[in-house]
Amino acid sequence: DAGITQSPRHKVTETGTPVTLRCHQTENHRYMYWYRQDPGHGLRLIHYSYGVKDTDKGEVSDGYSVSRSKTEDFLLTLESATSSQTSVYFCAISEPDREAAFFGQGTRLTVV
Amino acid sequence: DQQVKQNSPSLSVQEGRISILNCDYTNSMFDYFLWYKKYPAEGPTFLISISSIKDKNEDGRFTVFLNKSAKHLSLHIVPSQPGDSAVYFCAARTIQGAQKLVFGQGTRLTINP
Numbered sequence: 001d002a003g004i005t006q007s008p009r010h011k012v013t014e015t016g017t018p019v020t021l022r023c024h025q026t027e028n029h030r031y032m033y034w035y036r037q038d039p040g041h042g043l044r045l046i047h048y049s050y051g052v053k054d055t056d057k058g059e060v061s062d063g064y065s066v067s068r069s070k071t072e073d074f075l076l077t078l079e080s081a082t083s084s085q086t087s088v089y090f091c092a093i094s095e096p097d098r099e100a101a102f103f104g105q106g107t108r109l110t111v112v
Numbered sequence: 113d114q115q116v117k118q119n120s121p122s123l124s125v126q127e128g129r130i131s132i133l134n135c136d137y138t139n140s141m142f143d144y145f146l147w148y149k150k151y152p153a154e155g156p157t158f159l160i161s162i163s164s165i166k167d168k169n170e171d172g173r174f175t176v177f178l179n180k181s182a183k184h185l186s187l188h189i190v191p192s193q194p195g196d197s198a199v200y201f202c203a204a205r206t207i208q209g210a211q212k213l214v215f216g217q218g219t220r221l222t223i224n225p
Binding site for chain 1: 118144218
């Protein structure tokens with residue numbers, strides 16, 4: 001794995017509660033991403049960051065917010081979790097001069 | 113609107129034969145195409161990529177072909193091995209900044225002994 005750690009790896013939470021997922025990288029890569037994987041949809045981009053404090057929305061950003069206060073950390077927050085946010089969440093990193101992004105191991109989130 | 117499509121949810125191939133996974137796209141602004149392999153409970157792993165200015169890229173048993181006029185790419189695995197059993201995702205990237213990837217739905221490849 002390309003020096004990417006996601007935490008927690010598994011989480012069960014109740015509807016309406018806030019949840020924060022953490023992505024930590026040791027590669028000093030500029031770009032960081034949060035994707036979710038759902039059956040029949042592949043991976044869809046939630047939010048991404050192109051530098052410290054520089055973030056933007058992806059395809060499925062509603063109900064999510066992100067923060068990046070340091071190069072190595074990218075946080076994804078579900079402000080008020082809903083059952084539709086039950087999914088597997090992947091963090092990824094990349095650099096401007098490289099074509100591939102590298103993924104973390106994923107966080108399985110269940111909202112009950 | 114699904115910009116990247118993998119129309120075969122699953123594919124079963126005999127060990128030693130060729131596996132061919134297909135992917136179609138609609139956005140002519142994509143400049144790079146990538147294939148990722150994913151095992152259960154793991155993150156996607158980068159496999160091979162191809163620039164939009166090429167029509168073929170080869171890496172060992174894996175070859176990716178790009179047909180820009182048809183907006184179609186394919187991944188060939190030969191010979192197929194049991195360890196190749198996984199879900200394969202096609203992804204595409206636009207020239208614009210931040211290198212965001214757009215993924216297909218994935219194809220589950222099963223290699224039978």
